Amino acid sequence: MGERSRGLTATELEAYFAFTEVSSLLRHSVEKQLRDAGDLSYVQFQLLARLGDAPDGRLRMTDLADGVVYSRSGLTYQAQLLEQRGLVTRGPSPEDERSTVVTVTEAGRDALDTVFPGHVAALRELLFSALTDADVEELARILGRAAGQLRANPPRSAAPRRRKGQ
Amino acid sequence: MGERSRGLTATELEAYFAFTEVSSLLRHSVEKQLRDAGDLSYVQFQLLARLGDAPDGRLRMTDLADGVVYSRSGLTYQAQLLEQRGLVTRGPSPEDERSTVVTVTEAGRDALDTVFPGHVAALRELLFSALTDADVEELARILGRAAGQLRANPPRSAAPRRRKGQ
DNA sequence: TATTGTTATACTCTATAACTATA
């Protein structure tokens, strides 16, 4: 970025550019794989995967959204799509009548199983094949730190609600 | 991802999750900053930044697109937006009459200058503040490798055209 | 014939605000 790079060191710039490049290319490839293999968008895959890992495959809408979707209406939209396809069910929470609980169905787990091998293969081929075990460890450590920092810095200029929406 | 994680080591999974988390949160924050500070989308910022670094601030459409936009019509759309705002100009190439050359205007450079300090500040605060100099060097090295690998693996199942769209 | 770019079109996704209902 030429002169505008003042404020970042050369190494920082290099790391940032590499990060954005990897992020963009990897995301694009992965999205294509998920679409081709299971007709899932990346967001839908993330939501299903999250539910698949949750106890009983169930999560409240609010907890499901975290980090994946940045507006509540966006989550409602995606949850509707998944429900229409029979990959999740939605129902009221027994504990808190305001809440909606989303649950993965068997079909939802099948969709994950269908998509997952290709997903892993893509990651291995596109990302990990170029890295040593030590690289991967370093990457996990460093990005883990960065993730912690980002989590601790919620988007500023907060809006109406604190948790989900923006 | 529970049992479905077979095929990736625990460390690989950890690295991948951290990567997606950082990518998502950072992108979201940066997009907000660019929008607030200069009414630019992330894609528009990338296009302007690329032009700002190019000799004479000029690039052919095809060269401008690389890695930023994945369809030719998408680039045309964004270039139109930038041209309407006076941030770039478009004109025919003298060498190849088929080509369109895009050039940053002074207003375009001003827009970059307006947005850049906040952009750098966000990166410093959200990403680099948590990392040591050695971390940043490692990150640049590792992600540089990964980027090379990704560049060498163009999106498979190629389509109509080879370079940009597909 | 292949390449560069534009246009028309349809579609996906996201965000804002207004609204309902429960705590």
Added chain:
DNA sequence: TATAGTTATAGAGTATAACAATA
């Protein structure tokens, strides 16, 4: 009053295919 979620609506962005023009 605050929280959880939905709905209506509008807007931004992307992709595909058909197209025109030049190499």
